[in-house]
Amino acid sequence: MVEKKEFGSKDVSRAAILIALSQNRQEEKKIQEDFFKIGIRCAAVDFGGEFITSVMKIVERAVVAAKREGVINEVHQEEGAVAGATREAISQIMQKAVGLNVGGKIGIARFEEHVAVAIFFGIGLLHLNEVAIGLGHRVI
Numbered sequence: 001m002v003e004k005k006e007f008g009s010k011d012v013s014r015a016a017i018l019i020a021l022s023q024n025r026q027e028e029k030k031i032q033e034d035f036f037k038i039g040i041r042c043a044a045v046d047f048g049g050e051f052i053t054s055v056m057k058i059v060e061r062a063v064v065a066a067k068r069e070g071v072i073n074e075v076h077q078e079e080g081a082v083a084g085a086t087r088e089a090i091s092q093i094m095q096k097a098v099g100l101n102v103g104g105k106i107g108i109a110r111f112e113e114h115v116a117v118a119i120f121f122g123i124g125l126l127h128l129n130e131v132a133i134g135l136g137h138r139v140i
Contacts, residue, residue: 007040007111009137016118017133019044020107032069040111043069048103051123055090058106062086062117066108072115072140081138082108085117088136096132097123113139 015035019042022028032042045065047058063082065071072078086106104120116137122129 005038007038007114009114009116012040012109012111012114013116013118013135013137015040015042015109015111016107016116017120017135018107019109020105020118020120020133022105022107035109040109041069041071042110043071043108045106046104047106049101051094051097051100051102054102058090058119059083059086062106062108065106066110069108071108071110078115078140081115081140082117085115085136085138086119089117089119089134092134092136093119093121093123093132096130097121100124115140 019028019031022031022044028044035042043065045061047054047061063079066082067074072082100123103122107118109116116135119134121132123132124130
């Protein structure tokens with residue numbers, strides 16, 4: 001039995017970043033299981049498309065993935081926290097991404113009232129990509 005301890009915003013943010021950086025579904029599931037054992041729930045989902053038209057899709061995908069994986073409940077406040085953290089993460093890379101294509105993975109993590117959303121972006125055209133990570137945190 002793994003001992004449960006208290007985690008804060010830095011720990012939850014780290015979990016969100018790690019799952020957003022996972023390279024495939026197997027690694028993603030392993031990270032998810034490891035964090036679940038210590039009490040941190042995680043979810044991840046891929047995204048891609050033209051940045052401006054993808055913003056709302058990214059927010060929607062984050063909320064749906066968080067609900068699907070049991071990170072949040074279907075409650076207005078929890079959905080709003082994930083949506084707000086996702087928009088914060090997006091705003092951090094907006095200057096680099098406007099007018100370009102983006103693709104990557106959204107990582108969501110939660111421990112008690114702390115929720116973090118990390119978005120790993122590939123930004124650009126073809127193989128000429130810039131990379132960036134946006135991170136948002138909310139308290140439910």
